Amino acid sequence: MTTSTPDNNRSGIFVSEPVYLDINKLENEFYRADIEIYGVDHSGPSYEGRIFLNNVKADKDTELNEKNGYVGSYHIFGHGGCVGNLGHCDLIPQRTPYDKRPSQDLRPQYKRITITDSLKQMGKDTNKFNITIVPVLYGEDSHLDLAKEKEIVKFDKIGIITYDS
């Protein structure tokens, strides 16, 4: 697991720190591999998050194919900001076991994208993976300026997990 930082040179696009994983040194061959994203924020606009492996230059015009390292997308159904009074959307970090109210609808989400075949293929040649997330807003053209777009993809951690049998 690794933390992720934004690519400050290109607003809105995240490129992770390298994830080091040598699939040739795993004790058993994996039958499944996922990219996991923890703590995904969905309080802003809805968007498609396009995920590329080892293509740090990917952007929203990059073709979605294996050659370009595209491994899949996740889709956020966003809230578009807070519409309530002051504090309405503040997350309560830890509730007590005696607080039986339903959980808050804005708590961060978990996303996973299965990349089994792509990882097996790419892992033959490298043990270093950069994960790029390119946010693409719905609609004909982007209606947000870059400064706002920069705030769309927010999460706590990103990484790769494999499973063997």
Next chain:
Amino acid sequence: MTIRKSVRNLSDDELIALRNAFGKMMGISDNRGYDYMAGIHGIPQFKCKHGEAGSVADPNFRLFLPWHRAYLYWFEKYLQDSSGDPPITVPWWDWSSEQSRQHGIPNALSDRVVDGNQNPLFSYHVKLPDWIDLSQFNEQTGCQKPSEYDTHREPSNPHLLPTKHRIQSLLSLKDYGDFSDGLEDIHNSIHGWIGGRCGDMSYVPFSAFDPIFWVHHCMIDRVFWLWQLKPGHNIPLLLYDEVLDPFNLTVRQVINIYELGYDYSSQQILVNGGNM
């Protein structure tokens, strides 16, 4: 038992009855009406369940599908009450069909006017509560939503809709968590596909005001049921006693759609028997 059908397979009479039912429900302003039911999902009640994965330690804790099944069931019951026509059911829109991937939203839902009247399946007139503050929404999204407006859509290119193959792949997943996450992701993409930049369907707080919301979720529920029908495909036991707020139902009570009194069929034609 009532039958839910594809919106493209409805007869003219069935479509008229459906429009009349939506129109009547939209005219009721108390807690049996359209505004109240739509307001359970987002503004003002915010009860909807999305993206449960990761919020609870168990990776199979996902209420998205059962919660929306209960919600659609509840909505359909009030739709039947307001129509005075119990056989009325919410139809599904198969966004993965060849017709949809060529032509997009069906005419039944996209015609603005039918016989000189506004089509209640096209739009709904929203009056938001006074306490709703849209300033942050308008700033974050770049949209200009007023506190009173007609819902609208900004659909994308039809060929971007999911393929039949994608749905079939999803149905082959045995693990409930994988299936639920996959279907929810497609669901999210359809919301964005319909709503586009500023349309209601793109945003959780407003989406249920658009009449297409119910038809979209009927398709989601149908795909959920098709998955359930496959051998070995089960909802985890740990979910069974979860309460689906505010519907007075648990997950256990919505697992079997036959116990809720409906089924999915591409077509049902009945004729009178000898005793009629």
